[in-house]
Amino acid sequence: MSTKNQQAFEKLVRLMARLRSKNGCPWDRAQTHASMKKHLIEEAYEVCEAIDLKDPEKLKEELGDFLFQVVFHAQIAKERGAFDIEDVLNALHEKMVRRHAHVFGKRKAKNAKEAYKRWQEIKKAEKKGKLRR
Numbered sequence: 001m002s003t004k005n006q007q008a009f010e011k012l013v014r015l016m017a018r019l020r021s022k023n024g025c026p027w028d029r030a031q032t033h034a035s036m037k038k039h040l041i042e043e044a045y046e047v048c049e050a051i052d053l054k055d056p057e058k059l060k061e062e063l064g065d066f067l068f069q070v071v072f073h074a075q076i077a078k079e080r081g082a083f084d085i086e087d088v089l090n091a092l093h094e095k096m097v098r099r100h101a102h103v104f105g106k107r108k109a110k111n112a113k114e115a116y117k118r119w120q121e122i123k124k125a126e127k128k129g130k131l132r133r
Helices: 003-020 026-030 033-053 056-079 085-099 112-127
Strands: none
Touching: 003 026, 003 056, 033 056, 056 085, 085 112
């Protein structure tokens, strides 16, 4: 991540912490994971809608709104001592490397179909507890 991207992301995380702080927004402070579910789903649908519209500006806006939901949930979890956004990012990175064994391992995928098949096999093994998460 470039320094510019890192700074922009950190600025967003600080904004969310401020909104949830004692002197922040009463509505934001009152939210829970459960109360935010409908907003997360709504934002996901709006991302899909922007994709269907083939509108890059709308997609940029909606992806930002969706990312805000992720940061919001991570902030709630941080306040409860469960995890923080860094934990989310690290877990995601580990999972993507593990599931892209055809990129980071010795067995390469010949095409998209084979790559997807290997992804699904790894995911299935994870669910059965055969692979470390």
